Amino acid sequence: VAAMAEGFATCALCVKGYLRPQRRFATDPYTAESIFLCACSGCAALSLSPQPSPQYIADQYAGYFQRRSPDTRIKVPAFLWMLRRLGISLSGKRVLDAGAGEGNLVRAINLAAPTARVTAVEPLWKPELADDLEVEVIAEPFERFIAHYAGARFDVVFLLDFIEHLQAPRNAIVELAARLLKPGGQLVVTTPNSDAASRRLFGRMWPQYKVEHLFYYSRASLRAIGDAAGLTTVSLRTHQKRLPIEYLLNVGGSFGPPLLQRGVRWLNKLVPRPVQRLSITARYGEWLWVASKVPVSETGL
Numbered sequence: 001v002a003a004m005a006e007g008f009a010t011c012a013l014c015v016k017g018y019l020r021p022q023r024r025f026a027t028d029p030y031t032a033e034s035i036f037l038c039a040c041s042g043c044a045a046l047s048l049s050p051q052p053s054p055q056y057i058a059d060q061y062a063g064y065f066q067r068r069s070p071d072t073r074i075k076v077p078a079f080l081w082m083l084r085r086l087g088i089s090l091s092g093k094r095v096l097d098a099g100a101g102e103g104n105l106v107r108a109i110n111l112a113a114p115t116a117r118v119t120a121v122e123p124l125w126k127p128e129l130a131d132d133l134e135v136e137v138i139a140e141p142f143e144r145f146i147a148h149y150a151g152a153r154f155d156v157v158f159l160l161d162f163i164e165h166l167q168a169p170r171n172a173i174v175e176l177a178a179r180l181l182k183p184g185g186q187l188v189v190t191t192p193n194s195d196a197a198s199r200r201l202f203g204r205m206w207p208q209y210k211v212e213h214l215f216y217y218s219r220a221s222l223r224a225i226g227d228a229a230g231l232t233t234v235s236l237r238t239h240q241k242r243l244p245i246e247y248l249l250n251v252g253g254s255f256g257p258p259l260l261q262r263g264v265r266w267l268n269k270l271v272p273r274p275v276q277r278l279s280i281t282a283r284y285g286e287w288l289w290v291a292s293k294v295p296v297s298e299t300g301l
């Protein structure tokens, strides 16, 4: 920590505060460097510094989706529930899902709004998981997609459990808003909430802490990014999710702090199957941020 403290880096989210190391987070096996969890003196968001090497992050993603529930479609009802609560009409709209994973949000959009035209960006896309979907798939990293796809204009962009993985999220969202979002278009973001009560409660065992989660956002950091991107925040609140117990036990037993994983795997053996099929509505330490690109006519310009 002393070595880090000599050179304070500027926060990549608010670009005003500086990073204060909180604790050693991990040791990168490829560079042998210590990675620190740092808090911003300005916006209070957390970030990993230095960022893990590409090889270390790639290791975390190896078999990423396979480590989850054997039935990947278990999340579709949860996304349908979220879409109903969001109340954003997707019918006939051009929709982007960045970080589409196994395609469960795409599946939910296909069901909820069959006339929506969906584009999914996912470098790890597995066609066999989603060959029955109505979707245009771009199997490349998001940053490259933004650079190549400057002509596309989307009505609604979903970045769900995604921006915490980006190496330069502020720049990506600024570019996205400028080049890919239609005037009046909406951005829907879910991401770990560094202000969450669960973070204080769990301490180092907070399930959101992962090597591949490079950023943990505070309210102020999302506001700062929204301002930089010219977005107007429609709502910024703690995200309520409705998830099957089976899914929670599966994810908790495969990701996050190792001690927590062991505890959850033990719990998985104890909880009977019928109980595991039930869903729990709760706050899981995340933000739900909805922001809109205000049309030029409404800004008075």
Ligand SMILES: [Zn+2]
Residues within 6 Å of the ligand: 011, 012, 013, 014, 015, 016, 017, 040, 041, 042, 043, 044, 045, 221
């Ligand atoms: Zn900051």
